[in-house]
Amino acid sequence: MLEVKELTKHFPVKGKRGRVVHAVDGINFKLRKGETLGLVGESGCGKSTLARTIIRIYEPTSGQVFLKGQDISGLSVRELKPIRKLMQMIFQDPYSSLNARMTIRDIIAEPLRAHKICHTKAEENELVFEMLDMVGLGTEHALRYAHEFSGGQRQRIGIARALILRPELVICDEPISALDVSIQAQIVNLLKKFQEDLNLTYLFIAHDLSMVRYVSDKVGVMYLGHLVELCEAEEIYNNPLHPYTKGLLGSVPIPSPRLARQKKKSEIEGDIPSPISPPSGCRFHTRCKYATERCKAEAPKWQEVTTNHFVACHLHD
Amino acid sequence: MIEDYKITAADWEPLDFDTEDAEKIVAKNRTFLGDVVFRFSRKTSALIGIALIVLLCIFAFVGPYFSPYSFDTQSLEFANLPPRMKAAEVNGNYYYLSPNLKVIALSDDGVVKSTLTKQSEDGINKRMVFVDEDQEITVDYQTIPAVILSAENESQIARTKNIWNSKYLLGTDGLGRDMLTRLMFGTRISMIVAFIATFVNMTIGMIYGGISAYAGGMTDIIMMRIVDIISTIPLTLYVILIMVLMEDGFLSIIVALSSVYWVSMARVVRGQITVLKNSEFVLAARTIGSNSTTILFRHLLPNAMGPILVTATMLVPSAIFMEAFLGFIGLGISPPMASLGTMANDALQGLRTAPYQLFLPAAVICLIMFAFNFVGDGLRDALDPKMKK
Numbered sequence: 001m002l003e004v005k006e007l008t009k010h011f012p013v014k015g016k017r018g019r020v021v022h023a024v025d026g027i028n029f030k031l032r033k034g035e036t037l038g039l040v041g042e043s044g045c046g047k048s049t050l051a052r053t054i055i056r057i058y059e060p061t062s063g064q065v066f067l068k069g070q071d072i073s074g075l076s077v078r079e080l081k082p083i084r085k086l087m088q089m090i091f092q093d094p095y096s097s098l099n100a101r102m103t104i105r106d107i108i109a110e111p112l113r114a115h116k117i118c119h120t121k122a123e124e125n126e127l128v129f130e131m132l133d134m135v136g137l138g139t140e141h142a143l144r145y146a147h148e149f150s151g152g153q154r155q156r157i158g159i160a161r162a163l164i165l166r167p168e169l170v171i172c173d174e175p176i177s178a179l180d181v182s183i184q185a186q187i188v189n190l191l192k193k194f195q196e197d198l199n200l201t202y203l204f205i206a207h208d209l210s211m212v213r214y215v216s217d218k219v220g221v222m223y224l225g226h227l228v229e230l231c232e233a234e235e236i237y238n239n240p241l242h243p244y245t246k247g248l249l250g251s252v253p254i255p256s257p258r259l260a261r262q263k264k265k266s267e268i269e270g271d272i273p274s275p276i277s278p279p280s281g282c283r284f285h286t287r288c289k290y291a292t293e294r295c296k297a298e299a300p301k302w303q304e305v306t307t308n309h310f311v312a313c314h315l316h317d
Numbered sequence: 318m319i320e321d322y323k324i325t326a327a328d329w330e331p332l333d334f335d336t337e338d339a340e341k342i343v344a345k346n347r348t349f350l351g352d353v354v355f356r357f358s359r360k361t362s363a364l365i366g367i368a369l370i371v372l373l374c375i376f377a378f379v380g381p382y383f384s385p386y387s388f389d390t391q392s393l394e395f396a397n398l399p400p401r402m403k404a405a406e407v408n409g410n411y412y413y414l415s416p417n418l419k420v421i422a423l424s425d426d427g428v429v430k431s432t433l434t435k436q437s438e439d440g441i442n443k444r445m446v447f448v449d450e451d452q453e454i455t456v457d458y459q460t461i462p463a464v465i466l467s468a469e470n471e472s473q474i475a476r477t478k479n480i481w482n483s484k485y486l487l488g489t490d491g492l493g494r495d496m497l498t499r500l501m502f503g504t505r506i507s508m509i510v511a512f513i514a515t516f517v518n519m520t521i522g523m524i525y526g527g528i529s530a531y532a533g534g535m536t537d538i539i540m541m542r543i544v545d546i547i548s549t550i551p552l553t554l555y556v557i558l559i560m561v562l563m564e565d566g567f568l569s570i571i572v573a574l575s576s577v578y579w580v581s582m583a584r585v586v587r588g589q590i591t592v593l594k595n596s597e598f599v600l601a602a603r604t605i606g607s608n609s610t611t612i613l614f615r616h617l618l619p620n621a622m623g624p625i626l627v628t629a630t631m632l633v634p635s636a637i638f639m640e641a642f643l644g645f646i647g648l649g650i651s652p653p654m655a656s657l658g659t660m661a662n663d664a665l666q667g668l669r670t671a672p673y674q675l676f677l678p679a680a681v682i683c684l685i686m687f688a689f690n691f692v693g694d695g696l697r698d699a700l701d702p703k704m705k706k
């Protein structure tokens with residue numbers, strides 16, 4: 001369904017010629033239809049940039065993105081338009097992702113209009129109302145403005161907008177991190193329901209591992225623009241290989257004080273280095289407990305250690 | 318007491334709904350526009366501004382239909398009459414002695430009747446004699462200001478009394494044209510010029526700033542450097558140069574004003590759009606596949622409209638001021654048409670004897686500026702979401 005090869009996105013740094021932010025650097029992964037890939041990593045590690053480069057909000061610096069076997073990374077805006085129907089995105093902030101000057105009906109109908117799918121207003125309304133119903137909002141809300149809704153309701157509207165074209169791949173950029181815990185579960189369940197009903201493929205971005213475990217088939221861990229580990233969801237919890245993944249698992253809050261006390265202290269120390277001048281060799285060596293001279297000098301290769309378990313670390317060569 | 322209390326079955330009945338309703342938080346759901354109107358209407362100065370603008374518009378656009386004069390109706394014999402005249406009483410009749418020694422007969426309720434003819438002048442005693450029907454009026458101009466002498470006693474000054482000019486309510490100008498009527502026409506011209514100029518500036522600024530911000534990158538840099546260069550030239554000088562090149566008149570003043578003030582509008586629009594274009598709802602529109610026109614006109618401009626409107630409201634008074642300034646230095650609307658600026662200019666010649674001719678247009682200019690600034694301030698506060706209460 002989706003294949004990403006050596007995808008790289010660098011942003012120029014304002015005022016400093018030739019220097020760039022290494023937001024995303026040489027990412028590889030494959031995603032089969034109907035699967036969910038959970039992507040985790042600290043804030044600023046390039047998750048959103050990766051998502052936006054895949055969906056071509058940003059132009060990739062290099063690398064390729066294949067959607068259903070077609071290379072979409074070099075397509076022009078016009079050539080991209082039919083592709084847009086296949087992939088959609090759900091945004092992080094339910095407040096800024098809806099235009100405050102448009103009614104809910106217009107927001108949800110915008111994709112239909114952009115692709116000229118409906119010929120009459122009635123047809124359009126029918127689709128919109130059906131979609132509203134599917135995300136659990138009443139049709140009586142259709143003529144209201146977004147600011148009259150709660151965060152959870154707004155996120156439902158965002159989901160309705162993304163799904164009305166019946167895309168096959170949906171990129172969810174932290175769709176729940178701005179919501180209340182009680183509502184997070186509702187939204188995640190809604191997304192899971194749609195996945196079953198519509199056979200969707202998800203790229204699900206989150207910054208904590210606990211929610212990702214619940215929704216994902218595969219989990220990828222990012223650090224400073226690199227993908228450091230990628231494997232089946234259960235595998236990553238039972239058998240994490242990369243020291244960074246272990247650290248992340250250690251920072252998952254455990255809902256029982258007794259278990260929490262037993263837990264090994266393995267939180268990652270130190271601050272995330274600047275993506276403008278990332279550390280040489282393995283980018284994690286500045287904070288890694290197991291770092292050796294080799295880690296400083298040589299970048300680890302992205303390799304499959306066991307079946308479907310990829311990692312980039314010298315400890316597992 | 319407590320032990321005595323028996324719990325009855327009635328105590329377990331549900332309460333009325335009233336008590337529960339009282340807990341509900343009462344908050345009306347308002348649309349964005351409703352919200353703006355609500356906040357705007359709570360600001361007294363803004364309301365005063367709106368009221369002033371409405372009154373001025375009525376004055377300028379409806380007023381002329383109620384005036385017996387036109388902007389160019391002139392009667393030279395009644396030139397430079399002030400709104401309030403110091404009338405001397407001679408045998409029950411009233412006469413106004415103008416600073417240039419003309420005697421004008423008045424009725425006792427302030428209607429000017431005619432200018433008297435001079436019969437004789439005594440250069441040695443500095444006296445002049447005018448005739449009105451059957452009586453003589455003697456003017457003594459030994460002293461300054463000159464006086465009309467009383468009829469019974471040649472050495473006595475006639476009793477005077479201040480009368481409102483009821484034929485020309487605000488007096489007349491140097492050519493004997495009604496000030497009130499000219500003020501209406503002048504306000505009208507100034508407002509029309511300002512509105513058209515603002516509208517044109519707004520359109521140019523929105524298109525220019527919108528394109529600059531939306532295109533981004535090198536295009537943006539070049540377009541904004543052009544704006545920077547234009548704005549380093551003093552606008553006043555620039556407008557004057559344009560006016561000198563073109564013929565006097567309505568059109569050229571609009572062209573001159575319109576080609577200059579879009580710069581600030583372009584900057585505002587660009588700032589707004591640059592911020593908005595990276596907001597998630599615009600990114601969403603792009604991933605949806607909406608085209609640039611939709612994004613610009615459905616997403617970007619409507620959301621940038623608040624600051625654009627505020628800037629436009631603030632543009633009106635500066636356009637009015639600029640127009641008045643041009644008129645004042647003699648580069649405005651061509652005579653006999655009046656604008657507030659040309660009226661102020663005309664008033665300069667007789668400033669010492671007829672200061673009201675300058676004060677009146679100046680006062681109207683002030684009122685317009687106050688009104689629009691108040692409204693602009695109110696709009697800015699009303700549109701600022703951080704002020705939301």
Ligand SMILES: Nc1ncnc2c1ncn2[C@@H]1O[C@H](COP(=O)(O)OP(=O)(O)OP(=O)(O)O)[C@@H](O)[C@H]1O
Nearest residue numbers: 011021023042043044045046047048049050207275
């Ligand atoms: N448009 C941009 N221009 C320049 N730099 C950018 C841009 N977008 C992101 N960056 C930089 O790229 C890096 C990765 O940012 P990104 O938003 O992808 O992180 P993230 O993993 O999504 O973080 P979060 O969890 O906070 O959303 C950051 O250092 C950021 O400063």
Ligand SMILES: [Mg+2]
Nearest residue numbers: 047048049173
């Ligand atoms: Mg992000």
